[in-house]
Amino acid sequence: MGPLSGLRIIEIDGLGPVTFAGMVLADMGAEVLRLTRGGDAPAAAFDEVGGAVLHRGRAAVPVDLKSADDRDKVLALIGGADALIEGFRPGVMERLGLGPEVCAARNPRLVYGRVTGWGQTGPMADQVGHDINYIALSGALYPMGAGDQPPCPPLNLVGDYGGGAMMLVSGVLAALIEARTTGRGRVVDAAMTDGSALLTSLFHALRARGLWSDQRETNLLDGGTPFYRCYACRDGGFVAVGALEPRFYAALLAGLGLTADEAPQFDRTNWPALHNRFAALFASRNRDEWAAHFAGTEACVTPVLTLGEAVDHPHNQARGTFSKAGVVQPAPAPRFGLDPAAIKAGRPGLPLDQAMIDWAI
Structure with a gap:
């Protein structure tokens, strides 16, 4: 039983930050239903590779969001949910008939969490991009890497996961606390540009005092010091x-x-x-x-350490930082108390009608 036990969250399946956010919320005990799109090639490829880890802790429910019948059933699920999270480009959920206003009419206390690269508004909101583009625009990418080389992308940890997924999780949880008091939900607009910019707050403070240079490898925390x-x-x-x-x-x-x-x-x-x-x-x-x-x-x-070496390090083993049950994977974090965090395996897929019945119990 995690601290979010009793919360019901609908995850509209996607790639990147919304998947990671769904995993984190499920790790913390929320009941997360992952609504999947049948026949989506990129999603199917992801299921085969990354889904073994990032889809843990929740069941997959295939839906056709372009079907009026399935859409009505999804709205019925929304009626009993605490939050919904989605990562489509702006306007897609509205065109599918499942935008925030429609969902709020069905469930006024619903928290509607949205994560995108550029945000729901702004001149670039409709443009495509990936983690590297979002952190480039936010200023988070430029300081990283050797001084005489182009900036080096920090995997997709800063945009997708740090500035996107984790900001979405914290925003949704804050809005859920408010909804318990007011009875009304909010729309959470988590943009990776905003979130990754927020992560650079310290460096803006240092720069304002003349303690940070825009030249890479000349500063305290960018490899510029020998120590x-x-x-x-x-x-x-x-x-x-x-x-x-x-x-x-x-x-x-x-x-x-x-x-x-x-x-x-x-x-x-x-x-x-x-x-x-x-x-x-x-x-x-x-x-x-x-x-x-x-x-x-x-x-x-x-x-x-390499990824493989980190799994076997004595400190990580003592804390249970990684699980070797099935696919080797990081255990949930943070811990709540002293007991190691348990990994909940991905639950078998179930039909939409059965999901509605289970949700009503």
């Missing part, structure tokens, strides 16, 4: 160094056999030379040798 970046090791592995605070930096120097006089922390003019010196030292041993060398210290040095 906050990754280094290659002798065996081709990498270590991550995050010794920001003076005490932690002192532990790093001690582990490398250096003194503060040799390597002053905040002498910017010396950072290039110090980076080269650190790089030569880390290249002298294998990754796991360095991990063992710094274990238990305050130097903030950790091995950079």
Whole structure:
């Protein structure tokens, strides 16, 4: 029983952030019904590859949203739901006869969550795009990567999931709390441009004070400092160094056999030379040798693990961070209490009529 137990949420199946948001809500205990579109080739391909993980915890209900009969049945489900989440481009749900106004007429307390790249309004709202385009426009992409190379996309973690799915989840939960008091729902407009821009708040604050440059690899958190970046090791592995605070930096120097006089922390003019010196030292041993060398210290040095290695790391194993039941996958997060979070397997698909009966119970 998760903290969202008793909440009923309809997920209009799609790709990217709405799928991740549906998984998170189901992980937290909500009853999520995933309404799928039969015969959709991209969705079918996703079901085969990513669905084993991202579709966990909820049942699939095939519907034809262009069918008046199916649409009426979906509206009946909406009548008993707490929230609906969808990720279509602006206007699609309205054209299908399932826009916010129609749904609110059936269920005034319904929270209607929408996640898109550009948002529901604005001159680019109807344009196509992907994660990389949204974070490019929000300014979140530019600071990432080597200073002498084009920006490096951070997978699709910042736009789709951080700025999109997680903003949708937090917005829907906030609106659900309000609806319990007012009896009326809201439309949640989660745009990946907005959300990824919000994630850069600290850097705007630093920039306003002259503490952040638009030149990549010249700043405190973008690899510009020798004490906050990754280094290659002798065996081709990498270590991550995050010794920001003076005490932690002192532990790093001690582990490398250096003194503060040799390597002053905040002498910017010396950072290039110090980076080269650190790089030569880390290249002298294998990754796991360095991990063992710094274990238990305050130097903030950790091995950079591959996806596969992360599953088997002792700390992750002790916490149950990953599950090996079926497809190896991350366990739900955050935890509520000390018990490991349980993974709910995807439930078998069921017909729309049966979903209506179950929803009415």
